[in-house]
Amino acid sequence: MSFRRLFFNLIFVLVSFILQTTVFRTFDLGGVTPNLLMIFAASTAFIKGDKQGLLAGFFCGLLVDIFFGSYLGFFALIYMYICFVVGKLHDIFYTQNLAVPIFIIGLSDFVFGFICYILMFLFRTKFNIGYYMNTVIIPELVYTTLVAIFYYPIILAFNNSIDERELRSEKKFV
Amino acid sequence: MSPIIRRGGDDFTLPSKYLLFILTIVCVGLIVITFNTNIFSGPLNSVAGVFVVPFQKGITAVGTMLKDTTDRLSEITRLIEENEELRAQVDELTISNTNLEQEKYELTELRTLYELDSQYEDYQKTGARIIAKDAGNWYHAFVIDKGSDDGIMPNMNVIAGGGLVGCVTDVGPDWAKVQSIIADNAAVSGMVLSSSDNLIVSGDLELYKQGYLSFSKLVDSADKVRIGDKIVTSNISDKYLPGILIGYISTLDDDANNLTKSGRLSPAVDFEHLNEVLVLLDLKKQAEK
DSSP: OOHHHHHHHHHHHHHHHHHHHTHHHHTOBTTBOOOHHHHHHHHHHHHHOHHHHHHHHHHHHHHHHHHHOSSTTHHHHHHHHHHHHHHHGGGTSOSSOSHHHHHHHHHHHHHHHHHHHHHHTGGGTOOOHHHHIIIIIHHHHHHHHHHHHHHHHHHHHHHHHHHHHHHHHHHHHO | OOHHHHHHHHHOOOOHHHHHHHHHHHHHHHHHHHHHOOSSHHHHHHHHHHHHHHHHHHHHHHHHHHHHHHHHHHHHHHHHHHHHHHHHHHHHHHHHHHHHHHHHHHHHHHHHHHTHHHHHHHSOEEEEEEEEEOSSSSSOEEEESOOGGGTOOTTOEEEETTEEEEEEEEEOSSOEEEEETTSTTOEEEEEETTTOOEEEEEOOHHHHTTTOEEEEEEEOTTOOOOTTOEEEEOTTOSSSOTTOEEEEEEEEEEOTTSSEEEEEEEESSOGGGOOEEEEEOOOHHHHTO
């Protein structure tokens, strides 16, 4: 992993987190904000494969943990595993087509919401899953997917330009 | 980039499943450690604060401004209609106001009785602005723009508009995390002001969307508690200073055991439009000295 890639990924994580907690909090729909960090982590996993994906997921989750988690490592673990699975799809699908990644990002956000419900609510005997589905998980999924349509191409473009640059610098020495 | 370094980079290919395994152990370790201690919170909070908090401060300010302007435009038409209605209401209210004037006399008498007024004034306060809200949609934590540099410590109480908002759970140099009482994982020991009966107020995501908190374990054998009664923080709470207004009872039901009561209360604070809060600089233990 080159320094440039590291730098851009760091910037992306920070920007996603800051936007998610500030701007999108102000412009929330029905009290729900899109999960930009999940979009970024899942996109990275989808574009670059499982290893980069699980690293991206780990650091995204860690940032959430530092600021909003009760225990360090809780969200990091969830993000990491989801991105690892998404990264496995990297070998199967093309990254250029927009429909597949958007669908996968939506799916991973749904899984994330569902795991959160199970770990944080179901275990505290709050069984009304229909309610939580309708007010949190599904709206978040829809909003996240909508934002992903615009956010994913940006991430893809950055990754492609870095790939190209790396390829060029490699060729120089061959 | 020299070829030697690149070959070195190529050799270092840890298969992703091992990486996943290692990081899983790291995460579980961190969870266990932070569950039992809080040794990481200091340094990590400072590092994260340096990168994130300044941006959050700036963007929140701009975001609120944008939101305000768009809201203003869309609300002008609505306001014109509302204005007419309100004028009619003013007439009604003037009449009821005179009635209330009389009741106010009674209220001041009751206030001095409970010394609520003096208690609020006794506490040292500092104002703070909310700069970020929870990244997820499950809980209601937020970040304020003051931290340990301004004398804020964990477990300090946070109020707004005369009502209880929550308490500080985590502090960085120039930011602090506040857990609000409406969060699904929060619980406050409260007390009915009129009868001094203790109860537990707990946040509930399901009820909150309807604008309520839930309370339980109210022992009211004399059957004196009524709908509309004030609930304040109790004397026996371990974190919250006594006598801070939480809300008003809106429904009251007998529990199945016939000993305790539970129900809903409407919070005194408008959590949807919270921008600035006051942090009480007194901690519970000091105040009880």
